[in-house]
Amino acid sequence: MDDLLADFIAETREMLEASGGELVAWEADPADRARLDTIFRFVHTVKGNCGFFDFPRLASLSHAAEDALADCRAGRREPDQQLVTAVLAIIDRIALMIDAIEAGDEFPEGGDESLIAAVDASHETAPSGSLTGVKEGSNPPLHAPADAMLGTGEEQAAPYRRADAAAAQRTIRLPVELLDRVMSGVSDMVLARNDLAHRLRQAGNQPTIDGPFERLTTILSDVRDAITRMRMQRIETLFGALPRLVRDLSAELGKQVMVDLDGGDVELDREMIETIRDPLTHLIRNAVDHGIEQPSARLAHGKREIGLLAIAARQSGNTISIAISDDGRGLDEDRIAAKAIATGLITASERQTMSRDKILNLIFEPGFSTAETVSNVSGRGVGLDVVRQNLEKVGGSIKVTSVPGQGTLFSLQIPLTLSIIAGLTVDVGGHRFAIPQSYVEEIVQASARALDFTRMGETALVTFRGNRVPCLMLGEVLGLGTCEIAAREPTLVMLRLASGDLFALAVEGIHNHGDLVVKPLAPAVMRSGLYAGSTLLDDGQPVLLLDVANIASQHNLMSDTRVRAIGPMEGEAVVTADAPRAMLFTDFAGRRSAVRLELVQRIETAPASAIDRSAARPRVVIDGLILPLIGLPEEALTIARVRLLRLSDGACELLYAVREVEDAVELKDALHPVPEDPLAEAMTLIGGQPVTLIDAHALFALHGEPPLAAARPRCVLPDGEWARTILAPLVASAGYDILPEGTNDPAAIGIVFDDVFEVAEALGRALPARVIRLRDQPDAPPGCETIYRYDREGLLAALSEANRAARVEGEAA
Amino acid sequence: MTGDLLVIAQIAGRRCALSALDVKSVIEIGTITPIPRAPVWIAGITALRSQALTVIDCRRALGFGGGSDGTDWATDHRAAVVTDGGHSYALMVDSIEDITTAADEAGQVPGGFGPEWSRVATGMVETMAGPALMLDLAALLAGPEAARHEIEAAV
Incomplete structure (x- = not known):
């Protein structure tokens, strides 16, 4: 009986909570039948239950409210402000009585009649017997209108009823502590499974154990999902x-x-x-x-x-x-x-x-x-x-x-505090951290060069799928310092924030990924804003879970207007936008100079051996392009690798060799012109030190030239099996790129069979500028510039002759 | 209060008392995972079964710096596990001495206990093992920054 009573109280409470909102909504829109039905059902249920438990006062109150609402449903009465207030008052009184019943107190006498009267006050169209019916506590007069209503309104009410049937699920009531116990039990089970997985991996492949273990894993993840849902509630x-x-x-x-x-x-x-x-x-x-x-x-x-x-x-x-x-x-x-x-x-x-x-x-x-x-x-x-x-x-x-x-x-x-999440563990500076898998878009492992890793001021950028993406060094974010090797060969975890922004987090390595049981952290640790919780790894080692969203917003990487509007960065960002920026460096003469940042395409590093100083102007081949190089010292280089600033004016590019690239800085101080130095735009102070700002105009006027392709000479071969299998390898090994026949490249050297050449000439077809003609017979007919197709030396000599001619022509042009 | 069970520990060379009701257990401290960018008095986190404990360096939490005066005291390999606000902490102390009963109420001494100690101490308590400084757990866990804020607010 006590259990039944507890259930009654809990159920009534739940319905009370729900019906408060319904009532107000109904008041705003009296035509809303669904709301009216919900409230009616509530008072009706309370009334029914009261009869069972023998709470006469509760019964009479709910009875009166039910009566009034039934009239509204039947259209005998219009719901108005007064009625809503009176029904609300009754529902409040019911709530108070429920509290008293639960506490085992006696509810103070009196007051019920006025409430019942209030519901009834504007009850002009109601049958006169209604109130007395309530007083007597007899059911027939009450149920008559309700039944009548149900009878007449059957078709009309049908849609709502169907919805109710769908919503009505079989439920049981559980104490929350029990849920919590199950939850933490499952959490520990996941930990135990992880530990077991770890040991199994160490022990090697064991088919007899691996099968059941896989099954255990699947079952556990199902149970985990269900438990998680058990704890979830709609807001x-x-x-x-x-x-x-x-x-x-x-x-x-x-x-x-x-x-x-x-x-x-x-x-x-x-x-x-x-x-x-x-x-x-x-x-x-x-x-x-x-x-x-x-x-x-x-x-x-x-x-x-x-x-x-x-x-x-x-x-x-x-x-x-x-x-x-x-x-x-x-x-x-x-x-x-x-x-x-x-x-x-x-x-x-x-x-x-x-x-x-x-x-x-x-x-x-x-x-x-x-x-x-x-x-x-x-x-x-x-x-x-x-x-x-x-x-x-x-x-x-x-x-x-x-x-x-x-x-x-x-x-x-x-x-959300889903206490078990999928996560990734990463290493940095000897520490290990976890990242929620939900943020991880992709893991990229490549050299800094391939990622086009650049430092723009304090911000690092990488190129990911053709987009420049900001990159945070996890070591720097956490104040662990960063190791040079990691910066050169970083592992990047691409993280996609809820706002849609993408950024890269550079770490030293990926350790593992799997399910993490997240436990809350002490408030003093949470205050750092870097961590969202802690978790234990398979081996029982505790690991901190990074708060990705917070780290991103601390570094202003979240394009959420709300976040952007807050914090001290706002002012600084404005300054950054206004002041022109320059790349500060020390050249080989030991002079500190700067060049406007917009000119710097990227910072290249080239081995000293790649510098060709044979011509009047030194050149370097980078990415298949021959680029002019300036800023080299007169004497030979003693260092193995040279840092080069790759400058571009849009069309022309040149490389500026520097001893050391310092930083990107803002040009905040006044610029003093230096008319006596043609290559200097101005002198300025950066951090209290004089710095020469390079005059880009003069620089490009003197040294700029469009980049020359340093590509290998190309050769068009005739069609056919012989050319593909026998000629092509020979030509390729001589250092030529092979183009398929029919490619219209004026710089390429064409190798054609003499008969094809003659036909083409006769028909006036386009031929490459330089053509080597091949003949099938070893003996050359007199007066014919053809080469026997197995005359290796002759063929190679002809190729290099043609190539030389092409180069001379190209340079003359 | 008289008759209360107290855990007696040495912190920064002084004998301190914690209410035994606050202390859940005393554990052997394992590997401590440091927390970058956390306050200096938080030594890191360590695992106790499936639970992660925040390890508090009590000396630093009192506001005593490391270095010369910090190395004067040895650290016990055991730590007292306490909970506050639903979070579990492991308190790193010089040594855990004894469990004893309080002989009287915590009382003040003329002249106070010094600024670091006054923030966390509720008073001096006589115990079976001699006098000890009764510590307020919440104040200890709040760290030395809390005191600094108060001082700044007062100025």
């Missing part, structure tokens, strides 16, 4: 109570507020829902109390009389974001700043340098509350600092943005 359960809350608040404060809920189907960990319940309620109270103005004030400002409070939940990757926005008066930056100075949070001088967003976010600091009068609604000694604390406790965060006169937006970020 609707939280949203359900909000319309009622807002309705009561706005009624109390004489305001008119419309609630717009969105994203109720987002699922969240049960515990997480409980954690955010209070913060969310607090924010809504704040918005209604302080944010939304009185109707008269709203009209005066040209706004709609009814304020809008929008609450939207979204899942993005591993976090749920909840946005609470109102269209009220917005936050008063000056008042917040004044208050913060008064309470000693900031100093007056600090205030001058703070951006609006930073000031607004001071409202989350401990000991801050702007409301001058503590009203009944908000400001009950719980401030927004507590809201933030509660959210941070579970690894969430909160930020506020506001436009004066237009409204305020609070955005909450809450982790």
Whole structure:
């Protein structure tokens, strides 16, 4: 019996929560039959259960409400404000009685009659016997209208009924602790499985064990999925109570507020829902109390009389974001700043340098509350600092943005806390870290050269699928220092953020990937903003899980407007955009010079042996292009490799040999012209040291030339098996690229059979500029410039002769 | 309070007492994984069965620096496991001495205990093993930065 009673209380509570929102929605739209049906079902169920448990007062209350609602359903009565308020009052009374029943207290006598009378007050069209029927507690008069209604409304009500049938699943009620125990049990099971997997790998292949082990793995992952879902709940359960809350608040404060809920189907960990319940309620109270103005004030400002409070939940990757926005008066930056100075949070001088967003976010600091009068609604000694604390406790965060006169937006970020996630473990600087798999787009292992790894100021860039992507060095992010070898041969983990932004994280190596059981970290560690949790590896070693989203936003890599608007980087970014930037280097004369950054294509490294100094002007072959080289010292190089700045004016390219590339810097100081040095645009100060800024115009005027292809000479061969299998290897080994017959390349040397040549000449077909003619007979007919096709020496000599002629012609051109 | 069980440990060369109710267990400390960019008084994390413990270097958490004065004391290979706010910590101390009962209430001494100690100490407590400084766990776990903020706020 006690179990039954506990079930009754729990069930009634659940329905109470759901019906609060339904009632308000119904009030807004009385024609909404679905809502009316839900509420009717609630009071009807309560009434039925009361009969079973013998709670006469509960029965009579629910009976009265059911009666009134039944009339509305039957169309005998129009639901109005008064009725809704009266029904709400009854539902509240039912809630109080349920509390008393659970606590085992006696509920104070009296008061029920007035409530019942209130429901009945506007009951003009009701049958006169209704109220007395309630008093007597006899069923027939009550059930008659309900039955009648059901009878007549059968077809009409059918759609709703079908939906109910689909939604009604068989459920059981479980204590949350039991769920938690199962959950942690499964977590430990995953750990044990990982440990076993590790040992099995060490022991080598054992077919008799591997099979069952695979099965165990599959089963475990199924169970894990189910458990995870068990803990998930739709955020609707939280949203359900909000319309009622807002309705009561706005009624109390004489305001008119419309609630717009969105994203109720987002699922969240049960515990997480409980954690955010209070913060969310607090924010809504704040918005209604302080944010939304009185109707008269709203009209005066040209706004709609009814304020809008929008609450939207979204899942993005591993976090749920909840946005609470109102269209009220917005936050008063000056008042917040004044208050913060008064309470000693900031100093007056600090205030001058703070951006609006930073000031607004001071409202989350401990000991801050702007409301001058503590009203009944908000400001009950719980401030927004507590809201933030509660959210941070579970690894969430909160930020506020506001436009004066237009409204305020609070955005909450809450982790999903799926406590088992798929992850990747990486090595860096002797440490090991985990990255949630969901962020990982791809793992790239290549040389810095292939990735086109460049440093632009403090930012490193790599080229990934033709796009320049920012690259973070994990070692630097974590302050571990970076090893040169890792920078040259990095392993890049390409991470895709929920916002769609891509960035690369350079690590020293990938260790493993698999399921990670994530446990929360101590708040002092969480505060660093780098970690989302800890996990244990197969061997029991604890490993930290990186907070990818936070690391990205700390480095301004997230193109979320909200994130971009916050933080001290904003000001700096503006400076960066304004000041011209230059690449600072030391040349071989030991002079510190700079060249404008836009000119620098990339920084090349070439072996000293690749420099060809035979001509008047030294040249280097890079990427198959012959490029002029300047800046070399007169004497021979003593170093094995030379750093080269590859400069381009768009058409021409040249290489500038430097002793050392220092950094990309901003040209903040004044530029002093140096008329006496033709190659210097100006002198300027960088970090207090004089630096010569190279005059790009003069540089390119003197040395610039379009890059010459350093490609191998090309040769067009005749068609046919013989040419392909016997001639082609010979020509290729002599250092020629083979082009298929018919390629129209004027620089290429053509090898054709004499008969083909004659035909082509006779028909006036296009032939390569230089042609080597082959004949089939060893003996040459007199007066014919042909070569016997097996005359190896003759053929090679002809090829090199033709090639020389082509080069001379090319240079003359 | 009188009769309360206390865990007596040496921290930074002083005898300190923790309520035995706070101390879940005393463990042999295994490998500690350091946490880059974490406050200096957090030595890292270590594993206890399937649980990760945050290892607190109590000396640094009090605000005593490392280096010359930090090397004066040996560190016990055992650590006290405590929980606060749902998180588990392992406290690295000089040595864990004894479990004993308090002989009286924690009381103040004239002149205080010094700035580092006053922040975390609730007072001096007489025990069967002699006088010890009763520590407030939450204050200890808050780290030395908490004190600095308070001082800054006061200024």
